[in-house]
Amino acid sequence: MKIAELIEKLNDKQKKTVQRCLSKCEIVDLNEEIEIEMDEETVRFLKIISNPIRLGILKMLKNRWMCVCLISKGLEQDQTLISHHLRSLKEMNLVYERREGKLKFYKTNTEELAKYLKKLSEGFGINW
Structure with missing residues (x-):
């Protein structure tokens, strides 16, 4: 799943908060795949x-x-x-x-x- 896809799942208030802090949070690539699976x-x-x-x-x-x-x-x-x-x-x-x-x-x-x-x-x- 990509970071941008995760952001889209947030409610409007959460999206605004996340978008304000994107540069501070050091999220560089919104299209980066996030690995969550473990064998x-x-x-x-x-x-x-x-x-x-x-x-x-x-x-x-x-x-x-x-x-x-x-x-x-x-x-x-x-x-x-x-x-x-x-x-x-x-x-x-x-x-x-x-x-x-x-x-x-x-x-x-x-x-x-x-x-x-x-x-x-x-x-x-x-x-x-």
């Missing part, structure tokens, strides 16, 4: 990491392998809840999993995390 995978990633428990898990596992029992103690949450959240993280390939006997150990997949963060920053025009 489903990036939206899903944001939903996954917006949960405080899943974010805590990723932070706990950033440079180490840990089992569910340690993660649950660290986050003071039930092991079944931690397992549920780990399943969501695994589906997005955000954690590695390895089995040792009956225990499963997990570690953050920092390469995959970096891929999503890069994609997100590019979507906002941010170059690190």
